[in-house]
Amino acid sequence: MKIGELSKRSGLSAHTLRFYEKQGLIQASNRSESNYRIYNSSDLATAKFIKRSRSMGFSLEEVEVFLSIRADKPAHICRDAKDIAQQKIKDVQIKIEEMQQVLVALHKLSDACCGGSESAEFCTIIEALEDSEAAVRTQSNISQEAQA
């Protein structure tokens, strides 16, 4: 099949498939006389493998490692693959925690604000984004700090 069909069957655009080729992730098993890329069902499996890996949050670099394990399984051990997965789990957990903290802060920010058509003169959102210490600090305090 040509790149158009691989695209349809894999769900990756032709552009993306060529881009992945540049990155060394997938190669057409053949070329036609007119230099078109010709793929077989094994290439399709590889394309789908990459797509699944990406949907699990793995970077192209990580996918590359998976592909090399996949290409020569006896040369690798399970730990090779599991280490990547475990690290990704840690990364994702950390990101989720960070975002949850942001969410709590955002809720505090938002909940205090009436959100109505009142003038924003005393809008709690804008106030909360100001440095809290600055509010109780005078100009002279700041000058003193500058000297310190």
Place this chain on the structure above:
Amino acid sequence: MKIGELSKRSGLSAHTLRFYEKQGLIQASNRSESNYRIYNSSDLATAKFIKRSRSMGFSLEEVEVFLSIRADKPAHICRDAKDIAQQKIKDVQIKIEEMQQVLVALHKLSDACCGGSESAEFCTIIEALEDSEAAVRTQSNISQEAQA
């Protein structure tokens, strides 16, 4: 104060402060004779305002809107600010949910794998990343699909 001190006091690098200036977020209130940027305590408050907003997950574009509200509060209403906060809450919630789904999938992927020094020949991680349908499909099935 010059940019170096604003940098120290705001926690934003001098590079970043100049970048924010290019983006129209912050301006030095003055220039020295030698063309150095001169900032005052109000500029420091603005720098900190931007930093806080960024730490809450707002994009520079959103920060720009907050700054314009902040710059002329009577010209804006609370809803202007709250809408941005609410939208950001939605965005963050969606991202958290997506990442939680990814996490569940990653756990399934990882937990099934021994992670030991066994050959990756039958590694469940690599297997799971293969298209599941493909596993029960034969070469002839695929050929038939290709014709369809």
Place this chain on the structure above:
DNA sequence: CTTGACCTTAGAGTATACTCTAAGGTCTAA
């Protein structure tokens, strides 16, 4: 024989937010 769908390449553009570089000018203290 032409139209339209498909393919090719190298390279540029998109998005976000910085981060750094080069080449040079300024300032302060010893």
Place this chain on the structure above:
DNA sequence: TTAGACCTTAGAGTATACTCTAAGGTCAAG
């Protein structure tokens, strides 16, 4: 006066993962 810290600018580089463009070649159908 000179070393070193600081400042200036325009513009390029970094990271990730695409996404698109231009200019052209290929191919099947009518």
